Amino acid sequence: xxxxKKFKIPIGPQHPSLKEPESFSVxxxxxxxxxxDIRLGYNHRGIEKGCEAKTFVQDVYLIERICGxxxxxxxxxxxxxxxxxxxxxVPKRALYIxxxxxxxxxxxxxxLWLGVAGHEIGFDxxxxxxxxxxxxxxxxxxxxxxxxxxxxxxxxxxxxxxIDAAQTKEIIKAIDELEERTKYYIEVATQExxxxxxxxxxxxxxxxxxxxxxxxxPTARASGVNRDVRRDDPYAxxxxxxxxxxxxxxxxxxxxxxxxxKELMQSFSIIRQVLKNMPDGPISVxxxxxxPAGEALSRYEAPRxxxxxxxxxxxxxxxxRVKVRAPTLANIRPVKHMLKDRYxxxxxxxxxxxxxxxxxxxxxVSLKHxxxxxxxxxxxxxxxxxxxxxxxxQGLDFTxxxxxxxxxxxx
Amino acid sequence: xxxxxxxRQVLQSVFKKPFTVMYPYEKxxxxxxxRGKLKFYPEKCIxxxxxxxxxxxxxxxxxxxxxxxxxxxxxxxxxxxxxxCVDSCLKKALEATKDVELAQLDKSKLRVVFNAxxxxxx
Amino acid sequence: MSAIxxxxxxxxxxxxxxxxxxxxxxxxxxxxxxxxxxxxxxxQPFADFVKLIAKEEIIPKDANAIMFKAMPIFAxxxxxxxxxxxxxxxxxxxxxxxxDIIVVLYLLTVPTLAxxxxxxxxxxxxxxxxxxxGLMQLFSYEVPLFIGVLSSAVLADTWSLSDLSLxxxxxxWYWVFNLIGFFVALVALLAKLEKAPFDIPEAETxxxxxSFTEYSGRHLALLRLTLDVEMIVGASFLAAVFLPFGYGFGxxxxxxxxxxxxxSIICLLSLARTxxxxxxxDQMVIFCWKFLVPLAFxxxxxxxxxxGVLVR
Numbered sequence: 001x002x003x004x005k006k007f008k009i010p011i012g013p014q015h016p017s018l019k020e021p022e023s024f025s026v027x028x029x030x031x032x033x034x035x036x037d038i039r040l041g042y043n044h045r046g047i048e049k050g051c052e053a054k055t056f057v058q059d060v061y062l063i064e065r066i067c068g069x070x071x072x073x074x075x076x077x078x079x080x081x082x083x084x085x086x087x088x089x090v091p092k093r094a095l096y097i098x099x100x101x102x103x104x105x106x107x108x109x110x111x112l113w114l115g116v117a118g119h120e121i122g123f124d125x126x127x128x129x130x131x132x133x134x135x136x137x138x139x140x141x142x143x144x145x146x147x148x149x150x151x152x153x154x155x156x157x158x159x160x161x162x163i164d165a166a167q168t169k170e171i172i173k174a175i176d177e178l179e180e181r182t183k184y185y186i187e188v189a190t191q192e193x194x195x196x197x198x199x200x201x202x203x204x205x206x207x208x209x210x211x212x213x214x215x216x217x218p219t220a221r222a223s224g225v226n227r228d229v230r231r232d233d234p235y236a237x238x239x240x241x242x243x244x245x246x247x248x249x250x251x252x253x254x255x256x257x258x259x260x261x262k263e264l265m266q267s268f269s270i271i272r273q274v275l276k277n278m279p280d281g282p283i284s285v286x287x288x289x290x291x292p293a294g295e296a297l298s299r300y301e302a303p304r305x306x307x308x309x310x311x312x313x314x315x316x317x318x319x320x321r322v323k324v325r326a327p328t329l330a331n332i333r334p335v336k337h338m339l340k341d342r343y344x345x346x347x348x349x350x351x352x353x354x355x356x357x358x359x360x361x362x363x364x365v366s367l368k369h370x371x372x373x374x375x376x377x378x379x380x381x382x383x384x385x386x387x388x389x390x391x392x393x394q395g396l397d398f399t400x401x402x403x404x405x406x407x408x409x410x411x
Numbered sequence: 412x413x414x415x416x417x418x419r420q421v422l423q424s425v426f427k428k429p430f431t432v433m434y435p436y437e438k439x440x441x442x443x444x445x446r447g448k449l450k451f452y453p454e455k456c457i458x459x460x461x462x463x464x465x466x467x468x469x470x471x472x473x474x475x476x477x478x479x480x481x482x483x484x485x486x487x488x489x490x491x492x493x494x495x496c497v498d499s500c501l502k503k504a505l506e507a508t509k510d511v512e513l514a515q516l517d518k519s520k521l522r523v524v525f526n527a528x529x530x531x532x533x
Numbered sequence: 534m535s536a537i538x539x540x541x542x543x544x545x546x547x548x549x550x551x552x553x554x555x556x557x558x559x560x561x562x563x564x565x566x567x568x569x570x571x572x573x574x575x576x577q578p579f580a581d582f583v584k585l586i587a588k589e590e591i592i593p594k595d596a597n598a599i600m601f602k603a604m605p606i607f608a609x610x611x612x613x614x615x616x617x618x619x620x621x622x623x624x625x626x627x628x629x630x631x632x633d634i635i636v637v638l639y640l641l642t643v644p645t646l647a648x649x650x651x652x653x654x655x656x657x658x659x660x661x662x663x664x665x666x667g668l669m670q671l672f673s674y675e676v677p678l679f680i681g682v683l684s685s686a687v688l689a690d691t692w693s694l695s696d697l698s699l700x701x702x703x704x705x706w707y708w709v710f711n712l713i714g715f716f717v718a719l720v721a722l723l724a725k726l727e728k729a730p731f732d733i734p735e736a737e738t739x740x741x742x743x744s745f746t747e748y749s750g751r752h753l754a755l756l757r758l759t760l761d762v763e764m765i766v767g768a769s770f771l772a773a774v775f776l777p778f779g780y781g782f783g784x785x786x787x788x789x790x791x792x793x794x795x796x797s798i799i800c801l802l803s804l805a806r807t808x809x810x811x812x813x814x815d816q817m818v819i820f821c822w823k824f825l826v827p828l829a830f831x832x833x834x835x836x837x838x839x840x841g842v843l844v845r
Contacts, residue, residue: 054467055464055465057465057495058465058466058467058495061467061491061493061495062467065491125417125421126417129417129420132430135430139442142441142442142445143442143443146444146445146446146494146507147445147446147492150493152446152493152494152495155498160498161444184420187416188416188417191416192414192415192416192417193414194414
């Protein structure tokens, strides 16, 4: 190797610290990071294309399975967009139930994040304790919705299940117990010396940089950016509920921890308000199977930040185009900036601090360079023809195999 | 600024029962209305096939055997347990049970056939 | 003949291996119970050892095969050798001579160096970073460990472990003066054994497995056994230097007392592992040099003063 002190180390795609595959190629000098190259796309499953082949009713379940942790966020965002195109008036009780499930999901997601952050800094005890307490929320969600993840609560026009008094009592019991535990975790996070040493000063992102690089969610709120979709653009029942938007001035990973833990306390208060003020009434309206032509954009505050869905319908049962922009895609760019001139040991916790969910992120993104004006995006048939020509230039001929496969799958 | 803040909590855990569930010697009970394996009532089915239309993965297949006799073939490995078919059925012929231990070594056992009701003899 | 028995059976390889694997089980069980979990059954470390021996060994193409294969053997051999000089159930150990404290400390350093060389010759990026970190950690904790241990020997005016135990046996309650040194040596022992908060060279979430990344099969089994043996040897060394009481009760009861001392030190190590997060390498160096080394010097001065005043 040319310079023995400077070399590139691959963190990912397979690495014990990443929960999902992503490639960070780190240029190191000693223990200091000199540059990071990020490559996305290892989790691309073609969900946006798959949505076009299924009806709207089936799409709700496909969109829900984009991610396991923020599944209700994606499903609600999609359903809100479709309901806006079709012009449906969703009953109030359904909106309140959607809010309730959304906040319960936020609680479970932030507890999961606390455990993962503990594991990345080598503090496995915090991982075990927070994930033990998270079981209480998972049991409540299983009782309400019928499953521990991928709740399947939404349908176009409302929700599928109702809540009765016995379930309300279970929710209140779980929330009371978790509020005690959250107060204890706030104490641990703010007083334990080794945690403060590992998390302070790490991953600095100033206010101007957060605005310029487009950070969203708790990552931006920890740098003082006061943005929250629940307050700025209210959806579901958030227009009628009082809550605070938590911001912090630390601008580092410690600030992000504080923001998330305090958001947990706000979520508990929102859940209590929702349960107290739940109006009576039907839980869904009848939705047509053929959605009229139109397009809509809807936003939702997922636990990780702002989630944007765009849906275009053309009068049939199948959507014409569905586009999803997950919050992690907006937060990846600041990671490169945060890791300049830091130590290698900070890398896992900085990546974990934006709460990465690469399953959400990997959609199709087309980047256009300013100088290269004639870059084209190929249509499906043109791409297929191009690949057949390219392979035949290499001497490989796939026509016989194609015939065999066509015969087999037509049967 | 205290190192070892979790000391008291950690020492108390020694005297509490461990939280781990020793599966498969102890099993967890799922709550009511949990979405597990499907159950089909052939006497209620009218053969409208709305469940087949709405299934996201194409896991259920309704076959007509005779006059007003329908059988259902469900692929347990394709089913995503969303229970949309339960909601779509007009006659409530489908139901979600609490059965979740569905792993098999033999793939053919994952194709469950609910036979049609026997023909009426009058 | 009895020398071969001492080296191979008791207190040599067989006894030490079985005790080390049992100590690993105890460490993992206590760690689990403190986290409100069940933990592994008693035969888990033995099962791990047998499983690793049965696996295939893969040596990277660029690695130097001779050094790669030789280093685990060096590490294991020197840890076992260090155990022969530590008094077990009587005040006098099996092979003792003047100056054997220094020899034991030196033999305990050899495994760290062997793991460094093994990691360096693996030529994998993760192993190189891990081995360099291990060496940096060695520079930081070695000074307080040596000064803490040697201050206890300074009070007894001897460089031999057996004479040290005899001295403290005859002047009972003198070991209370060494408690600061005990604390310093415990923290340094955490660093030597690479347990949290000092498991930096082997950080799983940053550099996969540090020096051990490319090892597999028999070599990995031997390396993991070396780590456990180091834990037993280090704990019994600390027990011999800082807790030298209870030697006059005969072999059986003395052995039980020795086991209790070692197990309580292992319990303290597990507790420290549970409640602290991992430090960064620069924070660890600062901590050792700014906090541990002055404490060790305080203990040394205290012992010099006491020696001048009391021991005539």
